[in-house]
Amino acid sequence: MMNMDAKSFISKTIKPALKNSPPGEWMPSITENCIRLNSGYPAPALVPDQELKAAVVRLLDEERDLPLHYLGSPHIDKLKEQIQDRLDERGMRVSKEELLVTSGACQAIDLIARILLDEESVVAIEAPTYMEALEIFRNYTNQYISIPVDEHGLQTDLLEKELEERKRTGLSLPRFLYTIPTFQNPTGTTLTLERRKHLLELASTYNFLIVEDDAYGELAFGESPETLKAMDKEGRVLHIGSLSKVVAPGMRIGWVAGASDFITTLCWFKKDLEHPFAHSTMATYLENIDFKVRLEMLKNTYREKCAVMLSALQENMPESVTWYVPKGGYFAWVRLPGVDTSELLEKAMAEGVAYIPGKHFFLDSVEGKEYLRLSFSYADEKEIGEGIKKLGKLIRK
Amino acid sequence: MMNMDAKSFISKTIKPALKNSPPGEWMPSITENCIRLNSGYPAPALVPDQELKAAVVRLLDEERDLPLHYLGSPHIDKLKEQIQDRLDERGMRVSKEELLVTSGACQAIDLIARILLDEESVVAIEAPTYMEALEIFRNYTNQYISIPVDEHGLQTDLLEKELEERKRTGLSLPRFLYTIPTFQNPTGTTLTLERRKHLLELASTYNFLIVEDDAYGELAFGESPETLKAMDKEGRVLHIGSLSKVVAPGMRIGWVAGASDFITTLCWFKKDLEHPFAHSTMATYLENIDFKVRLEMLKNTYREKCAVMLSALQENMPESVTWYVPKGGYFAWVRLPGVDTSELLEKAMAEGVAYIPGKHFFLDSVEGKEYLRLSFSYADEKEIGEGIKKLGKLIRK
Numbered sequence A, B: 001m002m003n004m005d006a007k008s009f010i011s012k013t014i015k016p017a018l019k020n021s022p023p024g025e026w027m028p029s030i031t032e033n034c035i036r037l038n039s040g041y042p043a044p045a046l047v048p049d050q051e052l053k054a055a056v057v058r059l060l061d062e063e064r065d066l067p068l069h070y071l072g073s074p075h076i077d078k079l080k081e082q083i084q085d086r087l088d089e090r091g092m093r094v095s096k097e098e099l100l101v102t103s104g105a106c107q108a109i110d111l112i113a114r115i116l117l118d119e120e121s122v123v124a125i126e127a128p129t130y131m132e133a134l135e136i137f138r139n140y141t142n143q144y145i146s147i148p149v150d151e152h153g154l155q156t157d158l159l160e161k162e163l164e165e166r167k168r169t170g171l172s173l174p175r176f177l178y179t180i181p182t183f184q185n186p187t188g189t190t191l192t193l194e195r196r197k198h199l200l201e202l203a204s205t206y207n208f209l210i211v212e213d214d215a216y217g218e219l220a221f222g223e224s225p226e227t228l229k230a231m232d233k234e235g236r237v238l239h240i241g242s243l244s245k246v247v248a249p250g251m252r253i254g255w256v257a258g259a260s261d262f263i264t265t266l267c268w269f270k271k272d273l274e275h276p277f278a279h280s281t282m283a284t285y286l287e288n289i290d291f292k293v294r295l296e297m298l299k300n301t302y303r304e305k306c307a308v309m310l311s312a313l314q315e316n317m318p319e320s321v322t323w324y325v326p327k328g329g330y331f332a333w334v335r336l337p338g339v340d341t342s343e344l345l346e347k348a349m350a351e352g353v354a355y356i357p358g359k360h361f362f363l364d365s366v367e368g369k370e371y372l373r374l375s376f377s378y379a380d381e382k383e384i385g386e387g388i389k390k391l392g393k394l395i396r397k
Helices: A002-015 A050-062 A074-090 A104-116 A131-138 A157-171 A192-207 A262-267 A274-287 A290-318 A341-351 A382-395 B004-013 B049-063 B074-089 B104-116 B131-138 B157-170 B194-205 B260-269 B276-288 B291-316 B342-353 B383-397
Strands: A100-102 A122-129 A142-150 A174-178 A209-213 A238-243 A252-259 A331-335 A369-377 B097-104 B122-126 B143-150 B176-179 B209-213 B239-240 B252-256 B331-335 B371-375
Touching: A002 A074, A050 A074, A050 A209, A050 B049, A074 A100, A074 A238, A074 A274, A100 A104, A100 A262, A100 B157, A104 A209, A104 A238, A104 A252, A104 A262, A104 B104, A122 A131, A142 A157, A142 B252, A157 A192, A192 A209, A238 B104, A252 A262, A274 B276, A290 A331, A290 A382, A331 B074, A341 A369, A341 A382, A382 B383, B004 B371, B049 B074, B049 B276, B074 B097, B074 B239, B097 B104, B097 B143, B104 B131, B104 B209, B104 B239, B104 B260, B157 B194, B176 B194, B176 B371, B252 B260, B291 B331, B291 B383, B342 B371, B342 B383
Parallel strands: A122 A142, A122 A174, A174 A209, A209 A238, B122 B143, B122 B176, B176 B209, B209 B239
Antiparallel strands: A100 A252, A238 A252, A331 A369, B097 B252, B239 B252, B331 B371
């Protein structure tokens, strides 16, 4: 039904940024009935479906149509206060004007990219990093500074060298650095306190912003480290949070906390408006439960599942295989020297276990060939043990 | 807490488009306890809160955690099919690849603007038009062609003149025209069949796209007219729909139907992902009810409320006051010659009745000074009668 003229018009009028680069390599599709060490979301048993149902029932019985209009439910504001309280507990005091509730962390990243990036802009990213963030940035620019992560997180000394070199040679400095400093996706690593301080100094010296994605920050096996936002004295940190990992991803609730000028501008661009039903359901749910108790339960569960995974790795992997030991979050990052993990995946799925090949977390898919991401969030302890055993066998072949 | 350097950095790095024009004049804030002839949303009694509650209960009992993950609930796909069926019934056959579910019509408009507009682009709009759409376009460009609406909708002869003149003098032609052809917001008018044909011809001749916002299209007092999308033979129409007016705005469910190339590109930019909980709740609700029966009820109710409003206008307004007679939708558009409706609003609210001054629906707020928008969607019949009476008294003074 598409006239050729209109078709060529569309392809001509679509913004040039879109043509910068094709989307990254598609994620492999995972065979059903595999042990899902690939899935970066909570286990069914950890999703509070019945509590959310109870929240909807209470909300709609008490407020009737209010949460179903554009505005009106007092619970819409309450969600914002609940998020403020949780940030406050972690040393981040933000006013209402410094907080925007978004549809998950993804919308937060996208809104920030929309405000700050054009084709001229450079973004600094971690290698490896969250693949959805890469997809988002690709819509706006194809200029990146990619800084490797080691077991202590982003290598800030390498970032400093790159910035120095760019300044010396007159190359553009980054508009912002996107980082997941705590229990990073995909490596599970955590930026040390020393490197956190160094990073904030660099941002000040070279005048860039820091986008701190803290989606996993609360899921510490011990204490959560201090956030960059809490340490920031200059208003350079835009802090992104989410309820996807601690409540349920399908509710699509995240946020950005940052300087009020910035938040106001993000609001202008957030044209899907508030989501009254989702927001007031979540607020009612949070009101109904003791969140600290829930968080303790989650931390204990993930700590235990991670321990099962690490001891299974120890038991089943040949000596050449190495991994980082996570202190929280969802993921372990494993290196298989000399193995192409994309090729291995097909065989692994035939054996009934799935993971994500490392290349999907890099800008340049040649990197990460020997790595894979394992998630201990979705599968149960028994499955985790079995899955790693299957993988170990396969690798030893 | 904001260092001046970081502050000036933010203001320097925010995209230039943002500085094009300040947001339009803020909507007046409406005093509580007024009769709300301003509100463009459904009456409390017309919002199916208990049915939506029942849908959540059924959904979460049957599917447990599935609708609370990123993917997984079969009801996510079902919603898409239900929307396809409804479009089909109105003569628009679209495939899955030609349909994107959005967070309300607003996100649909914004996504289209993101793909098609930059600072060089011209947008053609109706005068008056939906104010949120104006706010959205202002984020991208400040170049508009503004074409007046009369009682038969957009004046396509004036559009043709403008296009001819632009072509002759080498001025840019519009990338797209944004129109609400059926039961327009704010005028309540409907584009005639003859003008619909003319508009499609113009789009073909001058090679632009048509963004058809059909948020009110199903709420006809008689028959809904054929949509531009149904008449389109060249793939030039992007059709926007919404469940906000026929179910509940707080669910934030809308869509765009258009050429698949276009929809694919919109998907890349829609970074708030799917909304599994909202989408599967809505799909379950639609499965539980007979939508045709609901629509009949809504049409009867709004027809009746509109009739009450029109006869109250007839009875209470001085002869100089005129209005268009709507054939569906939510709104009546009233002209008060010589009266500044923004000034009048304060007095009206003091008397206990609210409306929206006409200027808020125009790019240039000097236009529309003598007009006001009345909504018969929210207030009940008794309130509508009383409200118009109060207004009439005030105007006669």
